[in-house]
Amino acid sequence: MTDITETHALRSASGFDLTPPSEGQRVALEADLNAEEKRVLLSHGTEAPFCGVLLGEKRAGVYVCRQCGLPLFRATTKFESGTGWPSFTEPVDEAHVTAIVDRSYGMVRTETVCARCGGHQGHVFPDGPPPTGLRYCINSVALTFVEAGRPLPDPLGRGDGVA
Numbered sequence: 001m002t003d004i005t006e007t008h009a010l011r012s013a014s015g016f017d018l019t020p021p022s023e024g025q026r027v028a029l030e031a032d033l034n035a036e037e038k039r040v041l042l043s044h045g046t047e048a049p050f051c052g053v054l055l056g057e058k059r060a061g062v063y064v065c066r067q068c069g070l071p072l073f074r075a076t077t078k079f080e081s082g083t084g085w086p087s088f089t090e091p092v093d094e095a096h097v098t099a100i101v102d103r104s105y106g107m108v109r110t111e112t113v114c115a116r117c118g119g120h121q122g123h124v125f126p127d128g129p130p131p132t133g134l135r136y137c138i139n140s141v142a143l144t145f146v147e148a149g150r151p152l153p154d155p156l157g158r159g160d161g162v163a
Contacts, residue, residue, distance in 0.1 A: 012095035016070060017158045018116050025156055029067050029117065032155070040139045041067050041119035044104075044111070049084025052140025060148040062092065066141065068117035069153040069160070072096055073136065073143075081128070081135055086143070088136040089128050097136070099124065112136060 010018040021029060030042065039045040054063070063073040063086070073088040081087035091097040095115055102111035102123065112121045121142045128135030146152055152161055 012093045012115075014071075014093040014096075016093065016096065016116075016160050017156075018070070018095060021068060021117055021156055026117070029155055033067065037066055037141050040141050044120040045139075046122075047085075047139045047141050052085060054086050054140040054143055054145055055084070057086070057145050059145070061146050061150070062148075062152070063088075063138075063143040063145055064152060065114040065117060065119055065121070066144050067119040067155075068114060069144070069155050070096055070114055070116045071146075071152065071160075072114065072121065073138070075145075075148075079129060081137065083135075083137055085122065085137045086140055087128070088138065089132045089134055091136065097121065097124075112138070 012018055030038065033041060036047065040047060059075065061075045062071045064071050071092045074092055077088045077090050079087055079089060098113050098115045100111045100113060102109045109123045112124050113119060114121060119142060122136065122138040125135045125137060126133060144153060154160065
């Protein structure tokens with residue numbers, strides 16, 4: 001396991017910097033969130049079903065973490081699950097999404113958080129379509145959509161690329 005206090009950047013297999021934000025960067029990222037985004041990303045909340053602005057998004061591109069800009073899901077992996085939240089079959093890179101056992105509300109689920117900033121994204125369930133059989137059920141307010149060919153948001157100044 002790599003110590004996150006090392007001076008070199010932690011990189012995913014797809015080349016993205018996974019080094020967690022510094023305390024100062026975290027404060028700045030959190031200050032940029034509205035109340036609903038804070039409730040979901042920082043307090044593990046859930047937006048109401050069928051209300052998220054990204055539910056009907058159909059353009060080519062990538063969905064990135066609203067807080068830190070790390071690419072999490074490609075539009076090509078999005079599908080209509082009928083659940084009321086954007087659903088995806090797999091992340092851009094397995095290293096970009098961290099799974100955590102969630103025992104809240106009297107059930108056992110798998111919570112998904114951004115591997116770089118720790119922002120709550122949603123949950124993953126084993127009832128998705130092929131090829132993975134997984135359904136990443138994600139809150140719209142936890143994501144930002146970046147149309148294909150556009151630069152990715154870079155709130156941490158890491159120059160990670162284009163969608």
